Amino acid sequence: xxxxxxxxxxxxxxxxxxxxxxxxxxxxxxxxxxxxxxxxxxxxxxxxxxxxxxxxxxxxxxxxxxxxxxxxxxxxxxxxxxxxxxxxxxxxxxxxxxxxxxxxxxxxxxxxxxxxxxxxxxxxxxxxxxxxxxxxxxxxxxxxxxxxxxxxxxxxxxxxxxxxxxxxxxxxxxxxxxxxxxxxxxxxxxxxxxxxxxxxxxxxxxxxxxxxxxxxxxxxxxxxxxxxxxxxxxxxxxxxxxxxxxxxxxxxxxxxxxxxxxxxxxxxxxxxxxxxxxxxxxxxxxxxxxxxxxxxxxxxxxxxxxxxxxxxxxxxxxxxxxxxxxxxxxxxxxxxxxxxxxxxxxxxxxxxxxxxxxxxxxxxxxxxxxxxxxxxxxxxxxxxxxxxxxxxxxxxxxxxxxxxxxxx
Amino acid sequence: xxxxxxxxxxxxxxxxxxxxxxxxxxxxxxxxxxxxxxxxxxxxxxxxxxxxxxxxxxxxxxxxxxxxxxxxxxxxxxxxxxxxxxxxxxxxxxxxxxxxxxxxxxxxxxxxxxxxxxxxxxxxxxxxxxxxxxxxxxxxxxxxxxxxxxxxxxxxxxxxxxxxxxxxxxxxxxxxxxxxxxxxxxxxxxxxxxxxxxxxxxxxxxxxxxxxxxxxxxxxxxxxxx
Amino acid sequence: xxxxxxxxxxxxxxxxxxxxxxxxxxxxxxxxxxxxxxxxxxxxxxxxxxxxxxxxxxxxxxxxxxxxxxxxxxxxxxxxxxxxxxxxxxxxxxxxxxxxxxxxxxxxxxxxxxxxxxxxxxxxxxxxxxxxxxxxxxxxxxxxxxxxxxxxxxxxxxxxxxxxxxxxxxxxxxxxxxxxxxxxxxxxxxxxxxxxxxxxxxxxxxxxxxxxxxxxxxxxxxxxxxxxxxxxxxxxxxxxxxxxxxxxxxxxxxxxxxxxxxxxxxxxxxxxxxxxxxxxxxxxxxxxxxxxxxxxxxxxxxxxxxxxxxxxxxxxxxxxxxxxxxxxxxxxxxxxxxx
Numbered sequence: 006x007x008x009x010x011x012x013x014x015x016x017x018x019x020x021x022x023x024x025x026x027x028x029x030x031x032x033x034x035x036x037x038x039x040x041x042x043x044x045x046x047x048x049x050x051x052x053x054x055x056x057x058x059x060x061x062x063x064x065x066x067x068x069x070x071x072x073x074x075x076x077x078x079x080x081x082x083x084x085x086x087x088x089x090x091x092x093x094x095x096x097x098x099x100x101x102x103x104x105x106x107x108x109x110x111x112x113x114x115x116x117x118x119x120x121x122x123x124x125x126x127x128x129x130x131x132x133x134x135x136x137x138x139x140x141x142x143x144x145x146x147x148x149x150x151x152x153x154x155x156x157x158x159x160x161x162x163x164x165x166x167x168x169x170x171x172x173x174x175x176x177x178x179x180x181x182x183x184x185x186x187x188x189x190x191x192x193x194x195x196x197x198x199x200x201x202x203x204x205x206x207x208x209x210x211x212x213x214x215x216x217x218x219x220x221x222x223x224x225x226x227x228x229x230x231x232x233x234x235x236x237x238x239x240x241x242x243x244x245x246x247x248x249x250x251x252x253x254x255x256x257x258x259x260x261x262x263x264x265x266x267x268x269x270x271x272x273x274x275x276x277x278x279x280x281x282x283x284x285x286x287x288x289x290x291x292x293x294x295x296x297x298x299x300x301x302x303x304x305x306x307x308x309x310x311x312x313x314x315x316x317x318x319x320x321x322x323x324x325x326x327x328x329x330x331x332x333x334x335x336x337x338x339x340x341x342x343x344x345x346x347x348x349x350x351x352x353x354x355x356x357x358x359x360x361x362x363x364x365x366x367x368x369x370x371x372x373x374x375x376x377x378x379x380x381x382x383x384x385x386x387x388x389x390x391x392x393x394x395x396x397x398x399x400x401x402x403x404x405x406x407x408x409x410x411x412x413x
Numbered sequence: 414x415x416x417x418x419x420x421x422x423x424x425x426x427x428x429x430x431x432x433x434x435x436x437x438x439x440x441x442x443x444x445x446x447x448x449x450x451x452x453x454x455x456x457x458x459x460x461x462x463x464x465x466x467x468x469x470x471x472x473x474x475x476x477x478x479x480x481x482x483x484x485x486x487x488x489x490x491x492x493x494x495x496x497x498x499x500x501x502x503x504x505x506x507x508x509x510x511x512x513x514x515x516x517x518x519x520x521x522x523x524x525x526x527x528x529x530x531x532x533x534x535x536x537x538x539x540x541x542x543x544x545x546x547x548x549x550x551x552x553x554x555x556x557x558x559x560x561x562x563x564x565x566x567x568x569x570x571x572x573x574x575x576x577x578x579x580x581x582x583x584x585x586x587x588x589x590x591x592x593x594x595x596x597x598x599x600x601x602x603x604x605x606x607x608x609x610x611x612x613x614x615x616x617x618x619x620x621x622x623x624x625x626x627x628x629x630x631x632x633x634x635x636x637x638x639x
Numbered sequence: 640x641x642x643x644x645x646x647x648x649x650x651x652x653x654x655x656x657x658x659x660x661x662x663x664x665x666x667x668x669x670x671x672x673x674x675x676x677x678x679x680x681x682x683x684x685x686x687x688x689x690x691x692x693x694x695x696x697x698x699x700x701x702x703x704x705x706x707x708x709x710x711x712x713x714x715x716x717x718x719x720x721x722x723x724x725x726x727x728x729x730x731x732x733x734x735x736x737x738x739x740x741x742x743x744x745x746x747x748x749x750x751x752x753x754x755x756x757x758x759x760x761x762x763x764x765x766x767x768x769x770x771x772x773x774x775x776x777x778x779x780x781x782x783x784x785x786x787x788x789x790x791x792x793x794x795x796x797x798x799x800x801x802x803x804x805x806x807x808x809x810x811x812x813x814x815x816x817x818x819x820x821x822x823x824x825x826x827x828x829x830x831x832x833x834x835x836x837x838x839x840x841x842x843x844x845x846x847x848x849x850x851x852x853x854x855x856x857x858x859x860x861x862x863x864x865x866x867x868x869x870x871x872x873x874x875x876x877x878x879x880x881x882x883x884x885x886x887x888x889x890x891x892x893x894x895x896x897x898x899x900x901x902x903x904x905x906x907x908x909x910x911x912x913x914x915x916x917x918x919x920x921x922x923x924x925x926x927x928x929x930x931x932x933x934x935x936x937x938x939x940x941x942x943x944x945x946x947x948x949x950x951x952x953x954x955x956x957x958x959x960x961x962x963x964x965x966x967x968x969x970x971x972x973x974x975x976x977x978x
Contacts, residue, residue, distance in 0.1 A: 021671070032430050032433050032434070035675075035678070036433065036437045036678075039441065039679065039681075039682040040437075040441070040682070042679070042683060043441045043681075043683075044446065046683050046684070046686045047446070047685045049685075050448075050686065051450070051867070052866055052890040052891060053864075053867075053890075054774065054867035057607060059605065059606050059607045059866070060854065060860075060863050060864060060866075061605070063854045063855060063864060064851065064855060121850070122849050122850055123847070123848065123849015123851070124848045124849045124891040124892060126700070127846070127847075127848045130829040130846055131828060134829050134831075135829070135830075136827055139826075140827060141826065142826065142828035142852055199852075203822065203826075203855060203856045204822065204858060204948035204949060205822060205858025205859070205945070206858075281792060352855075354792060356791070356858050356859055356860045357780060357782060357794060357796070357859070357860045358782070358790075358792040358793065358794045358796075359794075359860075361607070361608055361609055361611075428667060430674070431667075431670040431673070433674075434674035434675055434677065434678040435674050435678070437678050437681070438677040438681035438682075440681075441678070441681040444685070450867070452773050452774045452867055453774075455773045458762050462762045463762050463914060464914070465914040468916050558959070561938075562930075562931030563935045563939065564918065566915070567908070567918070568908060568912075570907050570908065571903065571906065571922050571923045571931075574906070575905060575907075576905075576906050576907065594755065596755070596803060596804060597755070597916070598802055598803075599756055599757050599799065599800070599802075599803045600758035600759055600762050601799075602758070603761075603777055605774065605775050605777075606774040606866055606867070611796070612797075621785065625787045
């Protein structure tokens, strides 16, 4: 136990150590997180009226970000598949970063749900009366928290073993890794089922939502990891081979193609049928009743998606510059598609045909940025801590010299 | 081989971090983003909007008001003889406008000799407080619906065992001489939180989804599916 | 090796620190810690404006779900609510908890041939059920529909002509249908909303966590959320309250039409029906074969909204056209003119 507390203390101290770029990055993230915290406190004081949500559009930016990040969390753990299932050792050394990203991102998801609640002080009601298995939200609570615990265990165990200087024993993490693979798929499927099971929202009530979720998640997640691995490579001593990045590129290629295909399927089904159920899709892509706030967003997203997919398919994306640009395009496009392009249009028009558009307020945006900054902060700390510990530079044994005793 | 975490160079550079955080704290304390409430105060609702009194407030008594006095109908009509049937001019009660479809004969409803009563099909009297028997003479289906409660107003208690249930009579909603239910001004429409502009006048042309308003010579452009 | 050191100066382990550096270390670390704490305190400083009524006291925090409350629990809770009403509005509230009546299942009928779209029901409901005036919450929404279509997309919610009814339209008020297969009950994660034996879907306002999943699930847009503190004018407050229906709600929880259970469970008509000038609203116990609603269900061509969604509503619409909506004649028949 004492060793574990020392480990945590060492991690804590280590997260404050770095060069000026590190401090600048962390300070920037801290400032944004604090701004988000400030905006959330204002929301606590005044209520959810501080957001742009209404009875007509009752879920907005928070749930949009939540949906996107659940996908990211699912995909982060999917790095595991090539390594553990297909024995693709290119990715072996970077799996841990995927798992750590999953932890940070799940924390962000939980925060997004918390800030969306009207009465967060009553969250413990979930433990007292839990509408399982009828409510998909309860499944989501179990799935997300279970996933968090799973990944915390896997990462924590591996890092702690490295800290203690002993070989991790396979039985304590390999089975959990395989469970995490299945669990990763399930968290995003369950989140998709939250929306799919509602007959009153025809925009969501489609079987294709869950596969689209997974496809876009497996595009955005590995794209995000491609970018973060390059940052890890540049600013830490951890080696990341180009082969790892190219393997991830393959994953993103396939996922983007499938995502684009599913988008085409959805558009065809909606617009060719041209029934009353198409109203929300019509609002999103073309505007409805003169209201068309989301139209530029979605077409930008579709355009970026197509460009990113094309880019990824071309050999030119083997070069890191093009690859990075295509990754950014994919990440942003999928964020728009899943956030504004999925959550908000389902509420417009309302089930009674009213059109009330949604614009997030500044407070809402600040809270979202704050949570994103917090997640990046947590992830940076994870990377900052795990790289030297896994490399054997920070261990329990060599802690004594680090406590200020004289060394030659 | 390794260098100190807390090296002087490192620490010196990191002094700007507390400075930035203090600055951040100072800015946040000054409330840089105050909350501006989008809630608009409600406009008051006129009293008639929540008034449950039936629209026609009939006397349910055979009375006629002249100046400030309420006369029973028979007070005058005992004395004054009725004109011949063929003479359709009204010399009194000229303010009454009879717009009752094809029912243009006063004595279809009013008893010829006893103006305190109505007339049924056989010419016998219907008491003034049972106008529904009168209306039932011609409006059979509506009357049956009214008897079962699916036409007209029932106020008070749905469970008559727990309290009084009031079935409103015909003339509490329908002016017998002009029975079409009078149009009224609607109460104010919704004005919900952050509702945004809701002017639909420009899109009136889309409100014919089943193209029921096609006319000859007008090929009927396809109504936008809205 | 050298460049490895240069790149990895962050992976350092501290060597011995000379005493001066230790003091400086202490100061700089202290300054950083103080700055951090100050910044966090500044960030949460808006909470100083949080009024006491928005912070739950221990009793409220530990309050049980309605279905688990004993009679004493309920008494305590009702006393607390009455006291809050007294404090806020200077009105003595009469808080009741009418149980569902035996052998009763409510059904609502709505005669679309008679509704003239006057919206009196909307405002009577607001007054009866103590709904917020600003921001405005109204359980009932009256739709002006095109004749020939029951597509709700064509509805106009914001009609405001000089007089209603417009003879070319028909009017369809929509409120909670208290569905027999309610999607809102299905999705609530904490069971804050459930269906009572008499058919009414109720909400325990003190249990709701405000996730708004039920609002997303309702196909009739019948549920409302308190985004802000509800404002009710004290002179319009209805003191006859029931715990599950029209007692004042707080921000952050859902609410909706409850068929005025504070009235209907003691045998009275709901407020919307009482005020309706044309008698288009019909309410009663469908299990009673002599009730108005039983007659309507048997003899009128009733239909429900969005039947295909499978909610099995207990709100039945029907047309009862007889000659259509009249337009006023141009000239009245000549009574009082020449024979």
